[in-house]
Amino acid sequence: MKKQAPFEELAKQLHDLCQPLTALQCRLELGRMCGDEQSLTEAVEGGLVETERLVQGVETMRTWLLRELGRNEDKSRAGERGQ
Amino acid sequence: MKVLVVEDDRALGLFLQKGLRLEGHSVDLVGDGDAAVEYAIEHQPDLMVLDLSLPCRDGLEVLAELQGRFARTSVMVLTGRSQVEERIKCLNLGADDCLLKPFSLYELMARCRAILRRKEQFANPVLHFGAVEMDRMNRSVRRDGVEVELTAKEFALLEFMLRRNGDCCTRTELLSDVWKMSPDSGTNVVDVYINYLRRKLAGVHPDGQQSEPVIETVRGEGYRLCGVRKGIRSAPASDALRPNMPRLVA
Numbered sequence: 001m002k003k004q005a006p007f008e009e010l011a012k013q014l015h016d017l018c019q020p021l022t023a024l025q026c027r028l029e030l031g032r033m034c035g036d037e038q039s040l041t042e043a044v045e046g047g048l049v050e051t052e053r054l055v056q057g058v059e060t061m062r063t064w065l066l067r068e069l070g071r072n073e074d075k076s077r078a079g080e081r082g083q
Numbered sequence: 084m085k086v087l088v089v090e091d092d093r094a095l096g097l098f099l100q101k102g103l104r105l106e107g108h109s110v111d112l113v114g115d116g117d118a119a120v121e122y123a124i125e126h127q128p129d130l131m132v133l134d135l136s137l138p139c140r141d142g143l144e145v146l147a148e149l150q151g152r153f154a155r156t157s158v159m160v161l162t163g164r165s166q167v168e169e170r171i172k173c174l175n176l177g178a179d180d181c182l183l184k185p186f187s188l189y190e191l192m193a194r195c196r197a198i199l200r201r202k203e204q205f206a207n208p209v210l211h212f213g214a215v216e217m218d219r220m221n222r223s224v225r226r227d228g229v230e231v232e233l234t235a236k237e238f239a240l241l242e243f244m245l246r247r248n249g250d251c252c253t254r255t256e257l258l259s260d261v262w263k264m265s266p267d268s269g270t271n272v273v274d275v276y277i278n279y280l281r282r283k284l285a286g287v288h289p290d291g292q293q294s295e296p297v298i299e300t301v302r303g304e305g306y307r308l309c310g311v312r313k314g315i316r317s318a319p320a321s322d323a324l325r326p327n328m329p330r331l332v333a
Contacts, residue, residue, distance in 0.1 A: 011165075018163035018184035023095040029188040030098050033105060046094070 006068055013061045020053035084129040084199055085248070086110045089119040089145070090161070091137050099132060102188045103195065107260070109250045116140025120148050127155050129202065130195060135162040135173070146176035157198045161186070210245040213310015215284065215297055217245055226286045227294065233283060236261070240276050241284075244298070244308050253305040277306055 024047055031043025086108045090096035096112045103110045111128075113119050117139040123131065131149075135142035142160060149156065160173045163184040170181040179198045182191060208220040216225045217238075224231045224241065233241065239261050244252050255266040257273045264270065277298060286294035299309045 015163045019092050019095065021185040022163075023092065023098065025185055026095065026098040026102065026188040026191075030102050030105075033102070033188070050094070 009064065010061075013057070013064065017054065017057045017061070020050045020057065024050035024054065084108045084246070085126060085250070086130045086132065086195070087119065087122055087126070087128040088112045088132045089114075089116070089137065089142070090132075090134045091115060092134075098188065099191070102192060103132070106192055106196070107256050109247075114138070116142065116145045119145050123149055123153055123156060127153055129155065129157065130199060131156055131158045132191070132195070133158055133160050133178075135160060135164065135169075143172065143176065146173060146178060150177045157202055159191075159195055159198060161191075210242065212245050212249060212308045213297065214286065214294070215241070215245065215308070215310070217242060226284050226297065229286065231283050233280075237276060237280055237283070240273075241280060244306065247307070249308050249310070251301045251304050251307045255305075257305065273305075 027046045027050060028043050031040045031047075034040075086103050088096055088099045088103065088110060090099060090112065091114045093114065096114065100110045100112045108130075111122065111126075113122055114137075116137045119131065119133065119137070120140065122128070133142050133145060137145070140148070142162075146158065146160075149158070157179045158177060160170075160178045160181040161184060162169065162173070162181060165183060170183075173181050179201075180194050182194060208218055210217045210219065214227045217223070219242065222238065224233050224238065240257065243257060243261055254273045258264045258266055258268070258270070262272060264272075281296065281298050284297040286297075295310070297308060297310065298306050301307055
């Protein structure tokens with residue numbers, strides 16, 4: 001059960017990434033569909049906002065991953081010392 | 084078609100609304116499950132694009148609430164959760180389709196078109212609005228019960244307007260949907276045919292007085308049917324923005 005916890009957390013973070021990624025894709029596609037200058041400018045501006053949300057999501061995942069990797073390394077070292 | 088987008092992410096909801104409007108639908112947006120149920124009860128949209136993760140009442144609860152009560156409303160579920168069990172649950176609760184995030188706006192629009200196409204196939208052949216009734220099976224039209232002879236093009240034009248159920252039909256939409264012509268073609272064929280329809284549908288009361296007009300002009304936009312829709316007084320165009328409706332965007 002405990003082994004599942006990191007995967008559950010990973011699944012949650014992936015889910016959180018889906019929202020800005022969908023918004024980014026839809027925003028760019030909408031800009032292309034409309035095709036006029038104003039829509040394209042709005043798509044780029046909005047795309048940058050969504051990119052910022054994505055970057056924050058990636059940063060959260062990276063921090064979490066580094067922490068988990070650190071924990072695993074500590075556990076392996078403790079295991080080696082025990083042997 | 085009347086479409087409701089239920090999405091708590093305001094930015095995403097706005098793009099979905101704009102994208103579906105490009106398809107010619109009348110699209111409203113709400114941001115939580117309670118507002119979605121309230122809207123469905125009041126307006127019975129043709130299609131609901133429903134996110135699963137919502138405040139107040141989540142998408143599954145909305146589906147459960149609507150199940151069996153609103154046969155007229157098709158539901159397209161949007162979800163960021165990849166478990167197949169959840170998608171099965173949604174379909175069993177009455178959703179017509181599920182789309183996993185992240186998705187392409189093109190795919191969403193194509194799937195919505197497919198749902199509405201299927202819906203149209205099994206739809207009641209009789210359309211009516213106010214005093215006008217159209218039977219698409221035997222290609223007949225009646226105004227106040229009196230049969231009116233229409234040409235094929237007039238029939239197609241009236242059918243498009245009846246399907247809009249009193250919402251405004253722009254000249255561009257009518258030109259592209261009924262005549263398959265580009266909006267840049269510079270023709271006034273829409274206005275000419277609207278006049279034909281107006282003349283043919285101008286009923287006469289038994290006391291000799293002229294009946295209420297069936298089609299009204301929405302200045303600068305196009306035309307709409309006027310009259311009574313399903314027991315509710317048809318709202319004027321300006322009433323499209325109802326301040327008391329719980330929605331993110333009016």
